[in-house]
Amino acid sequence: MGMFDFLKKKDTTPENSPVKLYAPANGKLIPIEEVADPVFSQKMMGDGFAVxxxxxxxxxxAAGKVLSVFPTQHAVGLLLENGVEILLHMGLDTVExxxxxxxxVVKEGDQVTPETVISTxxxxxxxxxxxxxxxxxVFTNMDKVSDFNLSASGDVSTAAEIGSVTANA
Known part of the structure; x- marks a missing residue:
């Protein structure tokens, strides 16, 4: 160990440590491929999951910061501590x-945790x-994602850990 090793970035920096993912609703967890909209199921916007x-x-x-709330309130953008961006899209074709x-109930700049109610x-x-x-x-900046896994399936409940996403270092 060198004298200045403490100055070097360790591998446990927030950028490349896994961030826990949680169910955004009580219900049935499904892979994104099963979402009834090709924009999501074909991963045109990125990988992810649905409930x-x-x-x-x-x-x-996940824990993070609200980047954006769509004027129609059907979608919220979040920035995780590791730099991964999430779009929480509530329902399909709901912009209409x-x-x-x-x-x-959240607004741009709010800090959120898995217990934070985003919307009713x-x-x-x-x-x-x-x-x-x-x-x-959906993870909207997939170029930043190095690993994504779901550790749960079937019935899930809000604030229950269901997987993780890891960013590139």
């Missing part, structure tokens, strides 16, 4: 609903509008 919710309480899928079923979604209103209610989590 088919059993209730409308939507929480943050102009925010109606969504009561999104009126699932009955989504169903009435003929919209799929999948809560999709």
């Amino acid at each position: 088919i919710p059993t209730d409308g309480k939507i929480t943050s899928p 609903l102009s925010g109606g079923p969504f009561e999104t 979604v009126d699932l009955a209103a989504l169903e009435a509008a003929g919209k799929d209610n999948a809560m999709v989590v």
Whole structure:
């Protein structure tokens, strides 16, 4: 060990340590390939996962900072501590609903944890509008992602750890 080794970056820096992922809703965890929208299922926006919710309480899928809240409240962008960016997209083709079923309570710049409620979604209103209610989590800067894994499957609950994402060093 050299005298100045303490100045060197260690391998445990936030940039390349795994960040835990959590279920954004109570419901059934599905691989992104099973989402009923090719933009997501074919990973055009990035890899990820989805939860088919059993209730409308939507929480943050990871600890981080809110980058953006879409004006229609159906999607929220998050920045994780390792630099990975997440899009939490609530329902499919829900931009057309102009925010109606969504009561999104976070705002740009907010720090969030897996316990933070992002939005309350009126699932009955989504169903009435003929919209799929999948809560999709997508990594939008895949060039920054070195590893992503899900350690859970089937029924999950909010704030339950379901996997991790690791960024490039």
